[in-house]
Each structure stands twice: as C-alpha cells, then as structure tokens.
Amino acid sequence: MKKIKQTAIWFAFAGLLISMAGCNLAGLKMQESADYHPYVLDPHIDKTTWQYIKDRSYNFAGKDTVFKLMRQAIEYSGIDTNLYIKTNCTFILLHNDAVYRTTVVNKVVTPTADCYWGKYLVNGKPATKWSDYPKEQVKNYLLYLIVQGAYSFNNLTPNNVVATTLEPLNYDPLNPTSVMTLRVNDDQNFTMRLNDFSNSVAYVSVRTSNILAVNGAIQVIDRVLFYQAK
Structure with a gap:
C-alpha cells in the first residue's frame, strides 16, 4: 500500500512538470517574480469644494455628472x-443616488x-424636482451637510x-442642536459612518471618503442623511 501511494505521488509530480513544460511549448511564459511597490493614491484634489462640485455636475468634455442634482439644489x-x-469644514456631498433613487414594484x-425625494414626501407623494x-x-x-471642522x-x-x-439651531425638532456624528467603523473596510450613534434610526456609510479639497474634507454619500433617534 505504501508503495502504491509513493507511485501516485510521483506520477502527480511528473504530471505537474509536464503541464509546466506544456505552457512553454504552447508559447506561454511562466510568471516571473517581481518586486512589489505599494502606492497610495493622493487624496488631495488641489481645488475648492465648490470647484469640485461644478466640475462634476455638468457634462463638459465628457466629465461625469454625479453631483448634478446637488448643484440643482x-x-x-x-x-x-x-x-x-469656507475653510476648515467637512462637506457632505450628495451623489445623485442620495437625491433620487428608484426601484421597481409591481412593474411600477x-x-x-x-x-x-423618496423620504420627504410632498402631499403624500415622492417629489420629482x-x-x-x-x-x-x-x-x-444643505447647511446641515456642512460640518464645522475638517474630519477625515x-x-x-x-x-x-x-x-x-x-444648519440653524432649533430648525429641526428631531435635532435641535444641529449636530452630526462621524466615525470610522472598526472593521477591515474601515468605512466612515455618519449619524451612527446609539439608538439612531439610520446611519449612512460614506460612498467615497477622504477627498481632501484645499479648503477642507469631502465625504460623498449616496443615501439621504438625517439625524433621528429611536
């Protein structure tokens, strides 16, 4: 039995060598070792937050329009x-999906x-503009989405x-002090979360975080953000 196992192992090893040789015969080169040089993207955008919004809100020269609905607001x-x-601020920018996102229910x-537009109804119906x-x-x-202090x-x-x-004090009865909480989740993704506090009705995970404008930090969200405790 021991001899049979040794023979099987030898044949498996020989098959591996043949397959490797086959790659060379087929004109495919084996992967060569190479030094890995890690590179971290620079989060600085070298422009103000307002310029960043304008650059990405209207389609000039093929640019994207992810902030189109926010600029309309x-x-x-x-x-x-x-x-x-304004300097030393955190700017929460609304991706179009945070303003208007749809689903299909019964083909509607x-x-x-x-x-x-889906959360804050107008006469019982979603808004369209x-x-x-x-x-x-x-x-x-929009004032609520501008935080005093640059957080990243x-x-x-x-x-x-x-x-x-x-946001003016006492404007929102659910948040009379007009505050927002910010934290990073302690997991492998290190996701930034807004209004993720004890008894929060809902928090928002930042879609694109740590964009550093010349006048502060930018965090992009794709869900509506509000402050409300259970």
Whole structure:
C-alpha cells in the first residue's frame, strides 16, 4: 500500500512538470517574480469644494455628472456658494443616488425611501424636482451637510465625534442642536459612518471618503442623511 501511494505521488509530480513544460511549448511564459511597490493614491484634489462640485455636475468634455442634482439644489435654494470655499469644514456631498433613487414594484418605477425625494414626501407623494419643496427646507438641509471642522481618516476613530453643522439651531425638532456624528467603523473596510450613534434610526456609510479639497474634507454619500433617534 505504501508503495502504491509513493507511485501516485510521483506520477502527480511528473504530471505537474509536464503541464509546466506544456505552457512553454504552447508559447506561454511562466510568471516571473517581481518586486512589489505599494502606492497610495493622493487624496488631495488641489481645488475648492465648490470647484469640485461644478466640475462634476455638468457634462463638459465628457466629465461625469454625479453631483448634478446637488448643484440643482444649491441653485434652487439660493444658498451662498461662498460657503463651499469656507475653510476648515467637512462637506457632505450628495451623489445623485442620495437625491433620487428608484426601484421597481409591481412593474411600477418608484423612488426609494432612502433617497431625499423618496423620504420627504410632498402631499403624500415622492417629489420629482427640488422646486416641489420650499426653498428654506432645501437650503437648511444643505447647511446641515456642512460640518464645522475638517474630519477625515486623519483624525477620526471608531469613537463618534459629535460635530456642529451650519444648519440653524432649533430648525429641526428631531435635532435641535444641529449636530452630526462621524466615525470610522472598526472593521477591515474601515468605512466612515455618519449619524451612527446609539439608538439612531439610520446611519449612512460614506460612498467615497477622504477627498481632501484645499479648503477642507469631502465625504460623498449616496443615501439621504438625517439625524433621528429611536
């Protein structure tokens, strides 16, 4: 029995050598060893947050339009765009999906409840454009998305930072102090989470994090962000 096992092992090893040789015969080269040089992408974008929004909101020269709906909100609300060049801030930018995302229910296209137009109904129905809302509501929501203090992976930990936003105090009865919490999840993905606090109704995981503008940090989300405890 021992001799049979040894013979089987020898044949398996011989087959491996033949297959390796076959690769060479077929004109395929075996992988060569090479030194690995790790490279970390530079998060700095060398522009203001406002310029970054403009660059990615209208399709000029084939550029993407992921902030198109957010820029429409900015223009409709009349918010001071100089706030997007304000220094030492964290800017939460709305990917189009955070504003308008749909699903199909019974063959009917319906906005989801985790996008702004699907969560904040107008006369019991999802919105179809920003002008369905009062300008003050849109403006104050945009102000909530501007956090005082530049928060990124450089200074966030798994423990929540409770930060003040530019939203007026007492505007939101569910969040009268107009705060937002920020943390990074202690897992292999090290995901940044917003409003992930004890008894939170819902938190948002940042879609694209740690973009460093010349005037602060940018975090991009694709779900509607709000502050509410159970």
